[in-house]
Amino acid sequence: MKEWKLIDTERVYHSKYMSLFNDKVMLPTGQKITYTRAELKDFVTVLPIIGNKIVMIEIFRYPANRLSLEIPSGYVENGEEPRECARRELEEEAGYKVGKLRSLGWFNPWTRSIRKAHLFLAEDLTKGTQRPDETEQIEVKLLSTEEIRKKLETNKITHAPTIIALQKYLLMQLDYARR
Amino acid sequence: MKEWKLIDTERVYHSKYMSLFNDKVMLPTGQKITYTRAELKDFVTVLPIIGNKIVMIEIFRYPANRLSLEIPSGYVENGEEPRECARRELEEEAGYKVGKLRSLGWFNPWTRSIRKAHLFLAEDLTKGTQRPDETEQIEVKLLSTEEIRKKLETNKITHAPTIIALQKYLLMQLDYARR
Numbered sequence: 155m156k157e158w159k160l161i162d163t164e165r166v167y168h169s170k171y172m173s174l175f176n177d178k179v180m181l182p183t184g185q186k187i188t189y190t191r192a193e194l195k196d197f198v199t200v201l202p203i204i205g206n207k208i209v210m211i212e213i214f215r216y217p218a219n220r221l222s223l224e225i226p227s228g229y230v231e232n233g234e235e236p237r238e239c240a241r242r243e244l245e246e247e248a249g250y251k252v253g254k255l256r257s258l259g260w261f262n263p264w265t266r267s268i269r270k271a272h273l274f275l276a277e278d279l280t281k282g283t284q285r286p287d288e289t290e291q292i293e294v295k296l297l298s299t300e301e302i303r304k305k306l307e308t309n310k311i312t313h314a315p316t317i318i319a320l321q322k323y324l325l326m327q328l329d330y331a332r333r
Numbered sequence: 334m335k336e337w338k339l340i341d342t343e344r345v346y347h348s349k350y351m352s353l354f355n356d357k358v359m360l361p362t363g364q365k366i367t368y369t370r371a372e373l374k375d376f377v378t379v380l381p382i383i384g385n386k387i388v389m390i391e392i393f394r395y396p397a398n399r400l401s402l403e404i405p406s407g408y409v410e411n412g413e414e415p416r417e418c419a420r421r422e423l424e425e426e427a428g429y430k431v432g433k434l435r436s437l438g439w440f441n442p443w444t445r446s447i448r449k450a451h452l453f454l455a456e457d458l459t460k461g462t463q464r465p466d467e468t469e470q471i472e473v474k475l476l477s478t479e480e481i482r483k484k485l486e487t488n489k490i491t492h493a494p495t496i497i498a499l500q501k502y503l504l505m506q507l508d509y510a511r512r
Contacts, residue, residue: 156470158395167346167353171369171445174346179395185467190350191396216337216358217370217447259488261496263442266350268396271493288364291335309438314450314493317440321500322485328507 156182158189171195192267195229198240199315201258201323202226202250202276207296208320209248209279214291223295223305224313225320236272245282248294253278258322263314273319299327335361337368350374371446374408377419378494380437380502381405381429381455386475387502388427388458389495393470402474402484403492404499415451424461427473432457437501442493452498478506 159180167174173193180186202209202225215222228243230236241252258273286292297305302320305311311320338359346353352372359365381388381404394401407422409415420431437452465471476484481499484490490499 155393155400157398158393166348169345169369172353174351177395181468182470183467187468189395189468190348214334214337215444216356216368217445218441219336221334222441222444260491261493262397262401262491263493265394265401265492266396288362289360289366289368291361312439312441313444314440314442314497317497318493318500321497321504325500325503325507328504 158182161186166190190266192264192269194264194267194269195231196236196270196272197227197229197315198236198243198272198274199225199227199319200240200244200252200274200276201319202244202248202252202279204250204279204296207298208302208323209250210295210297210316211247212293212295213247222313223311224316227313227315230272237274240272240274240276244276244279246285246287247290247292249282249284250276250279251282252276253280258319261315261318271315273315273322275323299324337361340365345369369445371443371448373443373446373448374410375415375449375451376406376408376494377415377422377451377453378404378406378498379419379423379431379453379455380498381423381427381431381458383429383458383475386477387481387499388429389474389476390426391472391474392426401492402490403495406492406494409451416453419451419453419455423455425464425466426469426471428461428463429455429458430461431455432459437498440494440497450494452494452501454502478503 162178164176175191177189212221226243226247230239254277256275260270260272341357343355354370356368391400405422405426409418433456435454439449439451442450
């Protein structure tokens, strides 16, 4: 593997959510280019299961100006473990406390950043206290596996982390069904 | 659905790849906040199939400083249709011309932007000419469905668009297998 060599870097944007850097790098060919790299907080996405239903939230997404059907997600705060974050976000957004929390791995949402999205499966839920942020208008919805399958097939779910978690869950279910 | 009301906007960052805006908005509660919104080019991700193998590429990703196992992806250029883009990227990155191209829908990679990622399934492939960008160090790899399944299960694939496309393909395969 031939690595790129960092020559110089400049921070060109900074906010609470994101920093952007123009990295001047040398490619293995010797050519010099500028690559824009982003730094963003990691986040978690939690798939909560009650009986044979999946707990989803319908949340208003401002850039698209529409409601989006998702599972709970949120930024990992400084000093927080992803697992803690998953428990916190599930209670804040959907109003459930988690009994059993199982990691479903992680993925990289954007190649310009090393940001990680951690996936969890949450089971043995009990009622907690929903307390969404001021910016969150959330309605909780329980859906069956069959409803999820149809919504995925007809492109009614467009939130990437939700799609990854739900498809993973369906694959797990189908695999069990074959045994 | 209660929409947010845009009061004012300021562009705080701009490059060839991305613009960032601080939108001052009024929430349905009457409270005013600043929301950082991004504008980015749409992209396509193409899942190429040859016989019973999936064509993947191993590509160097600079921010993570490692090789990543992915399927071909790329920005939709101005004036280009997503389907054209899929054909172009597949030939540029993996060196194959597409016979049959089928849409697998789209998703939204990042909630701060309305950017769309369009997914395609490419079949009836013939050899074309690979011509990667100067920044792309690419090795083409053919994998079986079983190899893909294992790599997904063991978190060896972390590129979100690739995961979504491969999971979708596995679900399609399992569904067929059940009939």
